[in-house]
Structure formats: structure tokens, C-alpha cells
Amino acid sequence: MVRKQGKGFKFAVLTAVAGLALTACGGAGVDDAASTTETGAAEACGSYSIAMHAWVGYTASAQVVTEVAKAAGCTIEQVTLEEAGVTYDAMEAGTIDVVIEDWGGGRWQDWVDRGAVVEVGDNGNVGLIGMYVPAWMAEEYPDITDSANLNKYADLFVTDESKGKGAWYEGPPGYTTIGEKMVEANGLNFTIISTGSEQALIDVFTKAAADKTPALGYFYEPQNFLAKVALARVNFPANDWTDTAEASGLTDYPSSPLIKLASKKLMDANDPFTRIIKNFKWTNDDQNGVAADIEGGMTPEEAAKKWIAANQATADGWVK
Amino acid sequence: MSDEVLGTSNRREIKRGWIFAGILVAWFGLSKIFSGKYTYELAVPQNTTFTNFVGEIAKSIRGNRTDGAAFKYFFNPIRQFIDGFVTLIRETISVPTTGSSIPLIGWFGVIALIGFIVFAIANARTAILAVTLTFACGALGLWSHSMDTLAMTIAAVFLSLVIGIPVGIWAGRSDFALRLVTPILDLAQILPTLVYLAPLALFFLIGPASATIATMVYSIPIAIRLTAFGIRGVAKGPVEASISMGSTGGQTLTKVQLPIAKKTIVLGVNQTVMAALSFVVIAALIGAPGLGKPVIEALIIRNVGEGFVAGFAVVFLAIMLDRSTTAAVVKQNTFVPPSPAQQKRRKIALFATGGAAIVSVFLSRQLAWAAYFPEQINFSEPIAHAADSAVKWVTSTFSFFTEGLIKFVTVGILNPLEALLSNSPWFLTVAAIALISLLVGGFRSAIVTLVVLFLIVGSGLWFDTMITLAQTLVATLLTMVIGVSIGIWVGRSQRAERFIRPIMDAGQVLPAFVYLIPMLGFFGPARFTAIATGIVYSIPVVVKIVGQGIRDVPVTMIEAAVSSGSTTRQLITKVQLPAAKNSLLLATNQGLIFVLAVVVIGGFVGAGGLGYLVILGSSKPDLQGKGLVAGFAILLLGIMIDRMAQFAVRRNSAPRH
Numbered sequence: 008m009v010r011k012q013g014k015g016f017k018f019a020v021l022t023a024v025a026g027l028a029l030t031a032c033g034g035a036g037v038d039d040a041a042s043t044t045e046t047g048a049a050e051a052c053g054s055y056s057i058a059m060h061a062w063v064g065y066t067a068s069a070q071v072v073t074e075v076a077k078a079a080g081c082t083i084e085q086v087t088l089e090e091a092g093v094t095y096d097a098m099e100a101g102t103i104d105v106v107i108e109d110w111g112g113g114r115w116q117d118w119v120d121r122g123a124v125v126e127v128g129d130n131g132n133v134g135l136i137g138m139y140v141p142a143w144m145a146e147e148y149p150d151i152t153d154s155a156n157l158n159k160y161a162d163l164f165v166t167d168e169s170k171g172k173g174a175w176y177e178g179p180p181g182y183t184t185i186g187e188k189m190v191e192a193n194g195l196n197f198t199i200i201s202t203g204s205e206q207a208l209i210d211v212f213t214k215a216a217a218d219k220t221p222a223l224g225y226f227y228e229p230q231n232f233l234a235k236v237a238l239a240r241v242n243f244p245a246n247d248w249t250d251t252a253e254a255s256g257l258t259d260y261p262s263s264p265l266i267k268l269a270s271k272k273l274m275d276a277n278d279p280f281t282r283i284i285k286n287f288k289w290t291n292d293d294q295n296g297v298a299a300d301i302e303g304g305m306t307p308e309e310a311a312k313k314w315i316a317a318n319q320a321t322a323d324g325w326v327k
Numbered sequence: 328m329s330d331e332v333l334g335t336s337n338r339r340e341i342k343r344g345w346i347f348a349g350i351l352v353a354w355f356g357l358s359k360i361f362s363g364k365y366t367y368e369l370a371v372p373q374n375t376t377f378t379n380f381v382g383e384i385a386k387s388i389r390g391n392r393t394d395g396a397a398f399k400y401f402f403n404p405i406r407q408f409i410d411g412f413v414t415l416i417r418e419t420i421s422v423p424t425t426g427s428s429i430p431l432i433g434w435f436g437v438i439a440l441i442g443f444i445v446f447a448i449a450n451a452r453t454a455i456l457a458v459t460l461t462f463a464c465g466a467l468g469l470w471s472h473s474m475d476t477l478a479m480t481i482a483a484v485f486l487s488l489v490i491g492i493p494v495g496i497w498a499g500r501s502d503f504a505l506r507l508v509t510p511i512l513d514l515a516q517i518l519p520t521l522v523y524l525a526p527l528a529l530f531f532l533i534g535p536a537s538a539t540i541a542t543m544v545y546s547i548p549i550a551i552r553l554t555a556f557g558i559r560g561v562a563k564g565p566v567e568a569s570i571s572m573g574s575t576g577g578q579t580l581t582k583v584q585l586p587i588a589k590k591t592i593v594l595g596v597n598q599t600v601m602a603a604l605s606f607v608v609i610a611a612l613i614g615a616p617g618l619g620k621p622v623i624e625a626l627i628i629r630n631v632g633e634g635f636v637a638g639f640a641v642v643f644l645a646i647m648l649d650r651s652t653t654a655a656v657v658k659q660n661t662f663v664p665p666s667p668a669q670q671k672r673r674k675i676a677l678f679a680t681g682g683a684a685i686v687s688v689f690l691s692r693q694l695a696w697a698a699y700f701p702e703q704i705n706f707s708e709p710i711a712h713a714a715d716s717a718v719k720w721v722t723s724t725f726s727f728f729t730e731g732l733i734k735f736v737t738v739g740i741l742n743p744l745e746a747l748l749s750n751s752p753w754f755l756t757v758a759a760i761a762l763i764s765l766l767v768g769g770f771r772s773a774i775v776t777l778v779v780l781f782l783i784v785g786s787g788l789w790f791d792t793m794i795t796l797a798q799t800l801v802a803t804l805l806t807m808v809i810g811v812s813i814g815i816w817v818g819r820s821q822r823a824e825r826f827i828r829p830i831m832d833a834g835q836v837l838p839a840f841v842y843l844i845p846m847l848g849f850f851g852p853a854r855f856t857a858i859a860t861g862i863v864y865s866i867p868v869v870v871k872i873v874g875q876g877i878r879d880v881p882v883t884m885i886e887a888a889v890s891s892g893s894t895t896r897q898l899i900t901k902v903q904l905p906a907a908k909n910s911l912l913l914a915t916n917q918g919l920i921f922v923l924a925v926v927v928i929g930g931f932v933g934a935g936g937l938g939y940l941v942i943l944g945s946s947k948p949d950l951q952g953k954g955l956v957a958g959f960a961i962l963l964l965g966i967m968i969d970r971m972a973q974f975a976v977r978r979n980s981a982p983r984h
Contacts, residue, residue, distance in 0.1 A: 087611070089942075092947065092948050114947075121393075201935065203931045207933070211852070
């Protein structure tokens with residue numbers, strides 16, 4: 008069967024392959040053109056990966072950092088991954104260099120101890136997770152925002168999925184969630200239902216607000232959605248998080264500064280990107296503004312560039 | 328032909344039916360009495376001693392990854408080698424090389440090269456198709472993601488073949504080897520993909536290496552199986568003749584067995600490529616670069632349009648690779664030797680296309696337009712928009728239907744079944760399932776079932792396993808109802824087959840994640856979303872098997888029935904379906920395995936159960952052990968289902984008295 012194609016076949020293919028190999032090894036002309044335009048750029052910057060987590064606020068922060076870094080001559084790859092363990096492992100493996108917003112209060116300690124991950128400090132955003140009901144419920148049942156009264160209204164929240172108890176829409180698996188502990192510690196008559204995504208939570212609340220149906224679900228700020236659909240936070244007994252072991256059996260989410268993490272490799276490199284990550288800091292309003300633009304239909308890149316153009320001095324300050 | 332045989336077997340069936348009903352009634356009654364007792368329910372954040380133990384092991388493996396001997400001398404070198412290999416291919420076609428702004432070959436060169444390669448291994452028509460489809464991936468705005476996926480696929484397929492073909496040859500020539508590899512291959516085939524991602528990442532870390540190895544776990548068995556099958560398919564005559572003429576074993580292999588088996592082996596390459604491609608998307612969960620990234624991203628922020636666009640690119644690549652390798656197979660089959668004139672013409676064409684490819688590669692390194700895929704050519708937005716509005720329209724227009732359907736399936740079937748399985752005392756459920764297994768598959772089947780169920784009980788995740796089992800059973804039931812109906816139609820009509828075939832093929836290459844996205848939009852975060860996705864994923868395989876089974880019913884049997892005055896309905900229910908019973912059992916088995924693989928992915932969209940625990944385990948360090956154990960429980964569930972069906976098939980095919 009090989010013979011039927013003859014030696015000509017093999018020869019032709021071999022010649023072509025050899026030719027290709029030779030061609031591919033020559034210098035790339037496009038780079039000469041590119042490098043001449045950029046010779047003014049000051050300091051060399053390496054190539055890094057930034058973890059992309061799946062909420063729009065994170066996208067806003069990460070995209071702004073990416074654009075500032077690209078302008079400073081760094082090569083940035085964005086890698087979508089679940090939060091926490093998976094990402095810290097990737098940082099240890101050297102495939103991820105930055106987490107720009109981590110909510111998880113110290114869960115990275117193991118990796119820090121091994122020297123794989125470095126805690127860089129807070130990014131200026133303050134996160135507050137909580138359990139929310141649509142605003143119309145708070146008007147109709149004013150005492151529902153006190154967790155002690157939730158059982159009284161549990162019947163309202165029953166669905167086909169919730170096994171005769173109230174449905175408690177929990178955050179996606181990758182998020183920081185303590186719903187099961189809250190239900191247990193407060194003796195609530197609710198079943199936890201995992202939603203799977205930020206968008207699914209938004210769907211739940213959008214529907215509940217529009218159709219005036221009851222819903223109890225996980226939400227958080229900074230999140231631009233809170234400006235669009237009114238939700239009321241349900242207050243649980245306050246919680247002392249200084250002792251995590253003690254707190255783990257209790258009750259409500261604390262408000263917490265959001266943390267930047269970096270790989271050891273990036274911290275050691277000490278190049279422009281290292282400085283950008285160390286210096287990056289902005290407010291919840293900044294993030295919500297960019298997030299609103301993204302939700303309004305801009306690409307993350309456009310939205311980030313718009314913010315940078317309006318805050319050029321701040322962005323320049325991060326690189327120094 | 329065998330009225331009497333059919334008669335006894337019918338009576339036997341009826342008797343079994345009564346026993347089955349009896350078991351269900353007893354199970355149901357007892358479960359009502361003991362409802363909620365001894366259910367072994369374990370709250371999500373809770374660990375058992377065993378899951379804690381597994382978690383500690385995982386933690387110590389983590390801590391050992393830089394200094395441990397096993398890592399230093401075994402895992403890390405493998406990882407570095409594969410990482411290097413993948414990087415090499417990626418730097419050739421998809422990511423910029425160090426110090427450059429483009430890969431070794433720019434987009435124009437890559438397309439020209441694909442055209443040349445496909446022309447060389449297949450023909451001009453296929454080459455044009457391949458070029459068009461590759462260009463289309465770029466036109467979707469996903470050039471570098473598509474090339475990353477192609478690079479990952481090439482790497483995984485190459486390594487799979489390097490391992491798979493020699494092992495396949497060995498298993499083809501030695502019965503001992505075949506007996507050795509068969510159970511491993513069987514296991515690999517029923518292993519739901521979500522299950523082995525976490526353990527692999529534990530040893531090979533998150534990144535391209537883990538993703539490549541995970542893909543290989545999925546694709547190597549296919550390469551081994553088809554190679555062994557090809558070698559074994561070679562008739563005894565040529566082999567014996569070769570040996571009698573004094574050939575050594577090596578000579579017999581290279582001069583006789585391999586050339587004759589070449590067609591099957593090339594088919595194996597085709598199947599390996601398709602398997603690898605369909606896996607690279609899921610592998611994005613452990614850091615595989617490529618099209619999986621936009622797909623997973625779209626799933627997480629539920630961006631239907633973006634998910635579809637990326638899904639299209641996957642399908643384009645799939646068609647491109649499938650047609651190219653299939654055309655190569657067909658070419659292996661042409662036995663008419665080309666005339667000298669044809670040969671000469673082809674030689675000239677090869678030189679011409681080869682030369683054009685060289686020039687294109689050169690251009691793609693020198694000129695900007697050939698180096699960077701033109702940004703003006705980007706149809707992603709209109710396509711995303713169209714997909715988005717289509718799904719929105721369907722959601723709002725048919726909401727009365729979808730809501731009714733969800734209600735019916737959830738309240739009418741799923742909730743009672745879930746209560747029966749998970750809310751009964753565990754020993755009652757174990758006994759009932761074992762009895763059913765005895766009834767369906769016989770004594771040995773019951774033993775396997777018992778062992779598996781006790782292992783699950785021992786793992787501490789009994790309750791969650793039953794939640795997953797309930798969803799799997801409901802999804803399979805609905806799959807069978809739909810799939811068998813379409814299968815009968817397809818099996819009885821050539822026209823239906825031609826109509827359905829392309830849809831089914833597309834369904835099989837489209838990664839489940841892609842349609843999980845609109846499903847989440849249709850049905851919201853609920854168990855039904857997982858069930859619906861499982862149904863869509865597994866229908867093609869059921870239709871294929873049932874259709875084939877119906878077609879294989881002997882014509883004489885059908886003619887006899889028709890001449891004795893059977894109506895079409897009688898023909899289907901009394902002749903074709905009973906005669907195709909083995910196909911039905913096989914279809915059920917495959918349906919169950921396919922559904923299980925996808926239902927666990929439903930953990931992403933609120934379906935709970937074992938899949939949710941696997942996903943949680945990968946992001947919550949304190950639940951890592953529990954996640955790993957949950958993966959193991961999924962595997963056990965798969966084994967139990969598979970064995971039960973296999974025993975049933977064997978029993979059905981055995982001669983009766």
C-alpha cells in the first residue's frame with residue numbers, strides 16, 4: 008500500500024518538511040518591526056499568569072491590573088480557575104502568579120508555610136458576604152431581616168427542590184460559604200441548595216424581585232447588582248472571627264478586607280509587574296464602576312482601559 | 328422459528344416482573360415505616376474519620392511535592408517532560424516564543440501547513456475543508472485558543488499513540504497481555520472524567536502536564552483496544568504462512584500483521600484524536616490552555632452566547648480532525664493502484680503545495696497580516712448575540728412547558744425515587760438493590776453489587792451517593808424512553824437514519840459543558856438541569872446502539888411476522904424489540920455510564936450529590952479528602968451499574984433450556 012504512492016510521495020513530503028523547518032528557524036521579521044517601535048520602553052518585564060475567578064468584580068480588578076501591566080511591557084496570560092485550593096496548587100506549580108482578590112481569610116496558610124504563596128496585603132476592596140431577601144419581602148414582613156424570625160417564614164421559601172423546608176440558595180462551590188454551619192448553628196428549618204454561579208444567584212434574585220416571589224440567597228458586596236435590584240440583608244448574630252475554630256460553628260459572615268496573593272517567583276523577580284501587584288489598591292466604588300461597564304456590554308478590556316484613562320495618575324503610581 | 332423458546336422466556340419474564348414488583352412494594356412500604364432513620368446523612372462541611380484520613384494523606388502528598396523521593400525521581404520528571412513537550416508544540420503554533428511576539432509559525436503559515444498535511448495524507452477536497460474550518464475558528468475570534476486546543480490534542484494524541492500502539496500490538500499478539508490489560512481498559516472506559524482530575528492534579532500539579540495526562544487516560548484505552556483488535560483481526564492464514572516460511576516474530580509483525588491491520592489502526596488514531604479533543608475542554612478545570620477556558624468561563628458567568636461561540640470552534644476542530652483522519656482511512660482502503668500519470672500528477676501537486684506551505688510559513692514570520700490573525704474578521708459577536716436571543720426566546724416562550732416539565736419530573740419521579748433510595752435505612756436500600764441485581768444479572772452480579780454498596784457505606788458518603796444514583800436513574804429512564812423511540816425509527820427507516828446521523832455526531836463531539844450553559848438558563852439551579860444535560864449527552868449513543876440492533880434483526884423473522892398478519896405495532900413490540908433485547912441492554916448500560924459522567928458535572932449547577940462534593944473538594948482545602956472519596960464513590964457506582972448490565976447481557980445471550 009505504501010508502494011502505490013511511490014517514492015515521489017515520501018520525497019515530496021520530506022522536502023516540504025525540511026523546507027518548513029529551515030523557514031521556521033529564521034528570524035521573525037514581524038518582531039523587528041515591533042521592537043523598533045518599543046525601544047523607548049524602560050525596564051524589561053517578564054511574562055506572568057493571573058488567575059481569573061468567576062465573579063464580575065474580580066474580572067474588573069484583574070483586567071485593570073492586566074492592562075496596566077501590559078502597558079508597562081509585561082506579558083500577561085489570564086487563566087480561569089476555581090478559587091482557593093486549585094489556584095494555590097497552580098501557584099505552587101508555577102502556572103499562576105497572581106490572585107488579585109481572595110476572600111478566604113487565611114485558607115492559604117498551608118501554601119504560605121511551604122513558601123509557594125506570598126500574602127501581599129489588601130487590595131483596598133472590602134468584601135461583605137451575607138444572606139439576602141428581595142426588598143419587597145423586608146417591606147411586607149419587616150421582622151424577616153432578623154435571623155431569629157426566619158423559621159417563622161420558612162414555609163414561604165419551600166420549593167420542589169427543598170425537601171419540604173425553606174430553600175437557602177447558597178453561593179457557588181468555589182466561593183467562601185458557611186451556609187450549612189449557619190443553618191445548623193441557628194437551628195434553621197432550611198435546605199441548602201448550591202447555585203453554581205454568580206449569574207444563577209442574580210437570576211434567582213431578579214426573578215424574585217420582578218415576580219414578587221420569596222427567595223433567600225447568598226450575595227455580597229462589592230457587586231454592582233445591588234445598585235440595580237434592591238435586596239435586604241438578613242442579620243445573624245454577630246460573630247467573633249479572631250478565633251476561627253470558635254467561629255466556625257457560628258453565624259454570620261464578617262466584613263473583611265480582600266487580599267492579594269502572589270507566587271514566590273513573582274515576588275523574587277522584582278520587576279514592574281511585582282510593583283504593580285504590591286501597589287495595586289482601589290475602592291469598592293472603583294470596582295463597581297468597571298463592573299457596571301462590563302455588565303453594560305463593554306468588553307472587560309474596554310472597561311478597564313476606560314477606567315485607566317480616567318485615573319491615569321493612580322495607575323501610573325502602581326508601576327513606580 | 329422458536330415459538331416454544333419465546334414462550335418459556337416470556338413466562339420467565341412475567342415471573343421476574345412480578346418478583347420485581349414485589350421487591351419494590353416491600354421496599355416502599357418498609358421505607359415509609361422507617362423513613363429518615365439510619366440514612367447516614369452527612370452534612371456537607373462534615374468529615375468522617377475516613378475522609379479526614381484521606382485528606383491528611385492528600386495534605387502530606389502536597390507537602391512532599393518538592394522534596395519527596397517519589398516526586399523528585401518519578402512524578403516531577405514526567406511532569407517536566409510533558410510540560411516541555413506541550414510547550415514546544417504550543418510555541419510552534421499558538422503562543423509567542425520567548426523574545427518574540429508570535430509563535431514559531433503565524434496563523435497564515437499554520438493554515439497553509441494544515442492544508443498541505445491534509446492533502447498529503449488524504450485528498451484535495453478534505454484539505455480545502457480543513458483549511459476553511461481552521462480559518463473559521465479564527466473568524467470566531469478564537470484563533471489562539473483554538474490553536475492551544477489543537478496543540479494540546481496533538482500532544483496528547485502523540486503520547487497516547489506512542490504508548491497505546493505498542494501495548495496494543497502486545498495485546499494483539501499475546502493472550503496473556505490481553506487478559507492483563509482488558510480489566511484496566513474496561514475501568515478506564517467507565518471512569519467519569521470529573522473523577523480523576525483532582526487526584527492527577529495532586530500528583531502532577533495544575534497545568535498543561537496534568538491536563539495532558541488526564542486526556543491520555545481517556546484516549547490511550549481506545550488506541551490500545553483498536554490496535555489489538557486490528558492485529559487480532561488478521562486472518563490466521565497469512566500469519567501461519569509467514570511463520571512456516573521461517574519468519575521471525577518481528578518479521579511476521581512488521582511484514583504481515585501490521586500492514587494488514589493498518590486500516591484498523593488508522594481508525595484507532597481517528598478515535599483517539601476525537602476522544603482527546605472532547606476531553607481537552609473538561610481538562611481546562613485543571614489548567615489546560617485552549618477552548619475549554621472560554622467554555623468554562625461562559626458556564627460560570629452563564630454567558631450563553633460566548634459558550635456557543637467557543638462550542639462552535641470545538642465542533643469545527645472536531646469536524647476538521649475527524650474528516651482528515653477518516654479520509655486517510657478511506658485512502659488506505661483503495662486497492663486500485665494509481666496509473667503512472669496519476670502518480671506523476673500527484674507528485675507535482677505535492678511539491679507545489681509543499682512549496683506554497685513553505686512560502687506561507689516564511690510570510691507568516693515576516694509580514695504582520697500573515698502573523699497576527701486579522702482582528703477585522705470576527706463574527707463572534709453576531710453569533711453570540713443570535714445564540715443568546717434564541718435561548719432567551721425559547722426560555723420565555725416555552726416557560727409554561729419547561730416549568731410543567733420540571734415540576735412533573737421533579738415532583739412526580741425524582742423526589743419519590745430519591746426518598747426511596749436515600750431516606751430508607753441504608754441496609755434496606757442495600758438489600759433491595761442487591762435483590763434487583765440478583766434478578767437482573769444473577770448471583771455473581773448480586774455479589775458484586777453487595778461488595779460495591781458496602782464499600783460505599785464504608786466510605787461514609789452513602790447518602791450523597793444515593794442522591795446521585797436517583798438522578799442517574801431518572802435521567803437514564805428518560806433517555807431510554809426518548810432514545811429507544813428514536814432508535815426504533817432510525818432502525819426501521821433509512822431516511823430517518825440519514826436525517827438523524829449528523830445531529831447525533833455533532834451531539835457526541837460537543838462537550839457537555841457547552842450545553843450545560845443554556846440548560847442552566849432554561850431550568851435554573853436545580854437537579855433537573857443536571858438530568859436534562861445527562862439526557863442530551865447520552866441519547867446519541869443509545870440511538871446508535873438501538874438503531875443498529877433493530878437493523879440487525881434477521882429479515883426472515885420480520886417477513887414471517889408480516890406474512891402472519893402482524894400490524895406494525897405488533898411487529899415492533901413482539902418481534903423487533905425482543906430480538907434486539909441485547910442491544911437494548913447494552914444501550915441501557917452505555918446510557919447509564921454516559922448519564923453518570925454528566926450528572927456529576929451537574930454539581931456545578933446545584934444538583935448536589937457526589938459531583939458537588941468533588942467540586943467542593945477541589946477548592947476547599949478542609950474538604951479535599953471528602954472530595955477525593957466522593958470521586959471514588961462515583962467510580963464504584965459506575966462499576967456497579969456496568970457490571971449489573973454486563974451480567975444481564977451475558978445471561979440473556981446464554982442458551983436457555
